[in-house]
Amino acid sequence: MIYLDNASTTKVDEEVIKTINPYFNKIYGNASSLHSLGTEARKALEDSRKIIAEKINALPEEIIFTASGTEANNIIIQGIAKSKGKGHIITTKIEHPAVLETVKTLEKEGFEVTYLDVDEKGFVKNLEKSIKPNTILVSVMHANNEIGTIQDLEKIGKICEKKEIFFHSDCVQSFTKVPIDVRKMNLSAITISAHKIHGPKGVAALYLKKGTRLKKIMYGGHHERDVRPGTENIPGITGFAKASMLIKEKEIKQMEKLRDRLIDGLLKISNSRLNGDRTKRLCNNASISFKYVEGESILLYLNDKGIAVSTGSACSSQSLEPSHVLIAIGLPHEIAHGTIRYSLSKYTTEKEIDYTIKETKKVVEKLREMSPIRR
Amino acid sequence: MYSEKMLERFRNPKFVGEIKNPDGVGEEGNMRCGDVMKVFIKVKNNKITDAKFKTFGCAAAIAASDALCELAIGKTLEQALKIEKNDIIKLLGGDVPAIKHHCSILGVETLHKAIEEYKRKQKK
Ligand SMILES: Cc1ncc(COP(=O)(O)O)c(C=O)c1O
Numbered sequence: 001m002i003y004l005d006n007a008s009t010t011k012v013d014e015e016v017i018k019t020i021n022p023y024f025n026k027i028y029g030n031a032s033s034l035h036s037l038g039t040e041a042r043k044a045l046e047d048s049r050k051i052i053a054e055k056i057n058a059l060p061e062e063i064i065f066t067a068s069g070t071e072a073n074n075i076i077i078q079g080i081a082k083s084k085g086k087g088h089i090i091t092t093k094i095e096h097p098a099v100l101e102t103v104k105t106l107e108k109e110g111f112e113v114t115y116l117d118v119d120e121k122g123f124v125k126n127l128e129k130s131i132k133p134n135t136i137l138v139s140v141m142h143a144n145n146e147i148g149t150i151q152d153l154e155k156i157g158k159i160c161e162k163k164e165i166f167f168h169s170d171c172v173q174s175f176t177k178v179p180i181d182v183r184k185m186n187l188s189a190i191t192i193s194a195h196k197i198h199g200p201k202g203v204a205a206l207y208l209k210k211g212t213r214l215k216k217i218m219y220g221g222h223h224e225r226d227v228r229p230g231t232e233n234i235p236g237i238t239g240f241a242k243a244s245m246l247i248k249e250k251e252i253k254q255m256e257k258l259r260d261r262l263i264d265g266l267l268k269i270s271n272s273r274l275n276g277d278r279t280k281r282l283c284n285n286a287s288i289s290f291k292y293v294e295g296e297s298i299l300l301y302l303n304d305k306g307i308a309v310s311t312g313s314a315c316s317s318q319s320l321e322p323s324h325v326l327i328a329i330g331l332p333h334e335i336a337h338g339t340i341r342y343s344l345s346k347y348t349t350e351k352e353i354d355y356t357i358k359e360t361k362k363v364v365e366k367l368r369e370m371s372p373i374r375r
Numbered sequence: 376m377y378s379e380k381m382l383e384r385f386r387n388p389k390f391v392g393e394i395k396n397p398d399g400v401g402e403e404g405n406m407r408c409g410d411v412m413k414v415f416i417k418v419k420n421n422k423i424t425d426a427k428f429k430t431f432g433c434a435a436a437i438a439a440s441d442a443l444c445e446l447a448i449g450k451t452l453e454q455a456l457k458i459e460k461n462d463i464i465k466l467l468g469g470d471v472p473a474i475k476h477h478c479s480i481l482g483v484e485t486l487h488k489a490i491e492e493y494k495r496k497q498k499k
């Protein structure tokens with residue numbers, strides 16, 4: 001299988017598996033226990049915390065491990081909102097549901113919300129203008145999971161710093177692919193997740209600036225700075241830390257090169273367009289719309305050819321609505337309909353990319369033959 | 376998500392294409408997801424002798440279009456108008472996901488339009 005759905009999830013790196021294994025049946029203690037199996041687990045936990053903190057220029061005590069990126073987003077957004085009780089929240093129209101649905105729920109509970117528009121490339125607009133005296137939180141994702149657009153967090157951070165507003169960014173897609181410096185970017189909180197970087201599923205983390213007060217959303221023991229109760233998932237966490245260390249600059253460059261080869265190849269198909277920005281985009285994302293054909297059909301034909309991708313088509317969503325991100329960048333429904341996201345990994349080869357271009361071309365042509373709206 | 380039987384039809388539709396000088400053509404769009412289906416029919420002695428389709432839509436819509444054409448061919452206009460969503464789903468192997476049932480309804484409606492157009496032309 002040629003796996004080009006790495007924005008959904010990734011294959012766990014062999015090195016990560018090797019790192020994790022002893023924590024299942026050798027060093028299996030509870031990190032809160034005082035005996036040596038417990039203290040060894042505690043050490044693995046704190047070492048992992050240090051590794052993750054270093055990656056984003058945070059302090060180890062500013063890292064809190066959770067069971068998913070979704071959970072981390074909820075802890076931060078609900079936690080800040082509920083500690084303030086009321087106020088105005090700013091986010092964007094292109095966030096992942098883990099942010100969007102959380103904010104929508106707060107809106108129903110009485111918080112005021114602004115959903116920022118984006119331009120045709122997916123860059124956020126009008127942030128400064130939208131800030132009000134009662135704004136308590138700005139949440140803007142770093143890199144978009146569908147179209148790969150990378151926001152200028154440093155610029156947004158400066159605005160939030162000036163106005164003294166809590167600034168959160170969902171960095172699940174960008175972590176290890178785009179440099180993140182929480183100090184330079186004036187970030188108050190970020191979200192990252194292991195399974196997008198060749199780590200295990202069901203483990204993630206948030207960075208929360210020292211001194212921040214949050215209202216907890218879950219009650220239990222006093223683990224993880226008393227923000228996230230629950231026995232720490234030591235195998236997952238050590239695997240997450242290991243995964244964050246593995247990615248090399250060379251591999252990012254390689255992905256960029258293959259991404260560009262893929263984009264150039266696919267754009268040679270007539271009536272196709274690239275979504276997002278050409279350069280300020282994730283090293284592994286190519287989002288392409290093919291006119292007159294529908295995404296789910298493309299996806300299933302590509303699957304028959306051994307290629308795994310994803311689509312923003314209405315037909316493949318449970319709501320039968322096209323992707324909110326594609327609508328936010330101004331794509332008409334019928335073009336959003338034929339949108340395919342190819343997302344590469346460090347394992348992707350040039351041969352795979354060339355095969356994918358060739359097969360996509362055939363599939364799109366075959367479906368256009370079937371399409372009544374082609375002129 | 377889809378049964379092998381449905382996928383097989385999606386992969387190798389037998390009735391995709393256009394009919395030159397059709398006796399009736401129907402086109403219908405789907406309000407919900409934005410798909411478009413077109414059905415061409417040939418009619419002789421009140422019987423559908425040939426049917427073809429063109430569809431811009433999901434795998435279920437393409438498979439449903441194909442099943443619809445198969446069901447329509449050989450039927451009288453009255454019989455063809457009685458083809459229901461469930462007849463299409465049955466031919467697709469039965470277990471079409473509920474969220475994809477509207478794709479089969481689209482097929483039924485498109486065929487009705489083609490037959491209507493044929494009847495309108497006959498009256499002239
Ligand atoms: C941008 C973004 N945020 C949040 C998430 C959710 O992360 P998780 O799958 O760890 O809950 C994802 C992944 O699906 C994502 O792409």
Ligand code: FES
Pocket residue numbers: 314315316405408409410432433434435436475477478
């Ligand atoms: S035609 Fe869109 S869901 Fe089937």
